[in-house]
Amino acid sequence: MQPESVTQFQPVPAKPSGEPPLVAVPVEATPAPSIIVPLPGLSVPAIPVPAIPLSGPRPRGAKRALATVRRNPLALAGGTILILMALIGLFAPLLFPGDPLAIVAEPFIWPGSDAAHPLGTDSLGRDLLSGIAHGAGVSLRVGLSATALGLVIGVGIGAVAGYFGGWTDAVLSRLIEIFQTLPNFVMLVVLVAIAQPSVTTLSIAIAVVTWPTVARLARAEFRSIREKDFVMAARSLGFGHGRIILSEILPSALPPLIVTASVMVASAILMESALSFMGLGDPNVVSWGSMIGSGREYLRTAWYMCALPGFAIMLTVLALNLIGDALNEILNPRSHEDRR
Amino acid sequence: MNGPIVQPRVPAVPLLAVEDLRIGFGAHQPVSGVGFDVREGETLAIVGESGSGKSLTALSIMGLLPSSARIAPGSSIRFEGREISALSVKDARALRGGSIGMIFQEPMTCLNPVMTIGDQVAEALRQHQPLTRKAAKARAVELLDLVRIPDPHRRVADYPHQLSGGMRQRVMIAIAVACGPRLLIADEPTTALDVTIQAQVLDLIDRLRRELSMAVLLITHDLGVVAQWADRVVVMYAGRKVEQGEPDPLFARPLHPYTQGLLTASPRLDDNFHYSDGPLNEIPGSISSVAGQVGCAFAPRCAHACTACRETIPVLHHLTDGRQVACPVLITEEHRVAAFHR
């Protein structure tokens, strides 16, 4: 149920294959052999590709982004939902002061039947709307911090492995592989069971199980970009490793990572909710998952207690994925340049 | 009166006749009014740099243009006298791979990586001929032998990645000529190949042209290839034909400033000109500055350009020896007379 790999939307290049090394293939099309070797410099008698001349300079980043958003109302909807959720989460303490876990009314008030509690109350008489509002903050906080941490670890390890290659890569790749083989959610359950569940430990645990995906992607990107001529040029100009990694390669490797990041936030929210649903979340805060978990017993009579917070999760995650799609369209050159 | 009349042998219709071909992508028209014909058994070369529209022209004959491309009304492509655009889907398919074969620039990516080369050749055969699987396989081996792939019985089961670039291009040729086409379109067939392999492949194409009595439409950017292998040459620039003629007179005495520029800009293997002797002749600017411009597309780069060139698109002048040139400036009476007297 939880995303095992958050980058499924990019087509995965065919597995390592024995592409003949002697033929003129663009470096990025050469699937990874298990040991990194510098690709022999082969002279490609490359020659003008029949291309249609572009009329004038291509629209630049911001302009293209705007155009994409205008073409894609779904992305706009996603953005709106997300901003709304963020605002609700941010201002929940002001909008719904008081502990969302406090009992405020009769239990089992159905949504819509009491104006004071528009979304009803749960089995203990806690206000669902207040819970959902406060839960938004928790979900987004966990989602963002887990993603940030996962990105830092993943990009760091992936970049080093991909850029330096050799035994560094061999060791780090093995580490990535180990963490990828451990079934994600089982591992997550173990981690949370060990640590005392809190928003912080949940975020760390989720980062620990998601970084390998980022690392793999970053490694692949760095590997292919470091073989590009402009990186060769930087090396031939005497640039240091740090400058090459940060200033030359990273900007080009970033687009797919940004797309991944938005999807990672989504999957972190899903993971957090699943953990909380199972009672492994932070017991001191209200979370969408834990609301569903506590409503589960009353599924037969008061299914709205599960339905409503679940809907909030779906909406938020959907919004993030819509944004991820739009980012992919804007940032992934393949999706718009090959169309002729 | 009733005695036998000896008719002068004039080919009734050319094998392929392209007239006023215009291909557009939205407002952009990378091919704008190209016409030429290919006669039975000849090699016609279309030469041009990137952006000249030569490859699009070739693709349009095969009906392989990208879906966003539109052929403008009034354009005409006739094969054996039949208008290609008027053909039914089925007839058009019969034409592709049946009467017209095509090979492309990149032998690396043009073959399906997960099918054996034998299957890929056999597939072309079975599409157009009622052959059993076994017969098609046997014929595929013969075809591989025809294109000089050593040990075809063994190679037939190979996958494309097991072959070198030159061998893959031979397989592409085998596929293209599988059904004995009347016309072979070769779109930059040797650009991705090494020069010694290029010679072999061009040699092979020309030998097959004679053996299978087909015509060849050769698309290339390489003037040397054109000079060596073509019977007639069409020079394209920015979507238009600027000059046409037989290679010897064309290269000996180019009439269009662009053709002249190309010939003088390239160092020639046979002449002793060295960088220490002086710089190469340059064509200033680049082709990409063409968009949205009225008049002759070459005018901004042309040393001879006059006001008229920048205002109207020059018409194609037909000279009597079959040469054509789309430049009013350099056709003086002298050229005309020279042309008449040839």
Add this chain to the structure above:
Amino acid sequence: MSLLSIADLSTHFRLPNGALRALDGVSLDLQAEETLGIVGESGCGKSTLGKTILRLVQPTSGSIRFAGEDVTTVPTRKLAQFRRRAQMVFQDPFASLNPRHTIRKILTDPLVVHGIGDKPERARRVEDIVQRVGLDAGALDRYPHEFSGGQRQRVGIARALILEPDLVICDEPVSALDLSIQAQTLNLLSRMKADLNLSYIFISHDLSVVRYFTDRVLVMYLGRVVESAPTRALWSAPRHPYTRALMDAVPDPARRRHAAPIKGDLPSPQDVPTGCRFHPRCPLATEICTRVEPTLDRLGDGHSAACHHA
């Protein structure tokens, strides 16, 4: 003293399915202000040679001396000093410029890395070099994708020259360009050479360009030099059968429809033939060629060839 002196240089790559001897015992000398051409087909190692000289690829054995100093094994730290004096122009003007940097950044960064000048001085140098390569200063704040191939290659040349190197390795600098742009680029390179007293190593598969642009030529086949001669001498009397075949293979308007000069495919550098590497395709091959690898013998007048029958 030669500017660059290479002795018995080899670069082998480890591939999953065996070793690839991209470069196998190559020696050469380059004088100051000379242009040395390196010509050959795919897999001959010419590009690897260029990259190995700049230590972009580690040599397996052999030595590289630059201006009298051995740079084969200098530690990466000190490599920067050498790289300031030896630069490279790449084949693909689209891949060799970072798409996310402006031309100004592309040209300024090398100065920053080598600590050359202060801010105004760097700006002055950048503007100067841009003008020299024939672009206007307005180009500086634009991105590579806004330029045509020819213009990008000018930027690539400017980047190679901004550190005022002594040696520039041009790796197929015009093969990705249209014919009409090739002449512009070659003229620019030749002007820069005269202006800045450069030495070039000019790697190309295009014999006609090599003939025009170089003073001396090395012909390579499968990782080895098979012939080396002053350019004019090579063309007037090629000694190695491969050189002859290569010259004959170039389409020539003077010879219509002749048979291909050599049969057979280029062997893979992972599976190099025994004896003389060219013997399976060689019209002159005899028994000795299958067994004994010929050495590069001096034939006088700076002409050498590695052939038992030369």
Add this chain to the structure above:
Amino acid sequence: MPTALGIVIISFLLLQFAPGDAVDVLAGEAGSATAEGMAEMRARYGLDQPVLTQLWAYLSNLVHGNLGWSPRYNMPVTQLIWDRVPESLVLTGAALVLALIVGIGLGAVMAAREGRLTDRLLSVLSLVFYSVPAFWIGLMLIVLFSIKLGWLPSGGAGTIGSSATGVAALLDKLRYMVLPTISLSLFYIAIYARLARVSMIEAKGQDFVRTARAKGLSERRILFRHVLRNALLPVTTVAGMHVGGMLGGSVVIETIYGWPGLGRLAYEAVMGRDFTVLLGILLFSSLLVIVANALVDVLHSILDPRVGGSDAA
């Protein structure tokens, strides 16, 4: 297998950080534990040994296929896991197959209708599938199909006490499988649909498809012989990677539906702080993932001749 060893060591060390152990839990439940009693229990299970000794003991047991003893269930962990494995495999296997079939089908339809309304609608639908928490959709399916409509059972793995055999038993089993399988597979349906769509569109633009057109092949033949096979390569790669994800996902799904598989066992182990069992499950499911990856590699070398084949002549 260094990966497997790495997994063993990492997960074992992780568990050393766990506060409290099975003895604590047992003692807590019994409510009458003395310090000596607990120490004695720890000694019995080897929990008082130094960490490295415990790891060594664990490793050497592992070599003999022994994953330790569960104090809570009072039976060997291996036995415990083996009892649950078939149910888990049936569920995840069914979900994977369902996801592949429906996903690739949807993807093919979307690719064929690229840019049109069908494509857009299905794209949004797949994105919704991708965004729905599996446990929630599981609950909602129960509400609809079990509680409101009464068509399908809301939990369990078969009618208790049923004496049906043969086809009847199979049908009974299938009835119980429908909801959990759907809940588990929706997310993967979305992934495969989107991936299949992208890779089919990409495969369609390849040069060899143009070659196929130049041969005069029909669009149908091009689709099946040339596009589909190449487009499925990335899908198989990804599907192999999902075995671990599915096993993880089954923790929640099995808990909701009371499906007696590994996932539910994991949940019970966490709740009971039975780390030996938890560690066993983690190791065992990692092993399954390794096996699945190996199978995918084999499949891949069948589908793609470039993998592991010989190189250019």
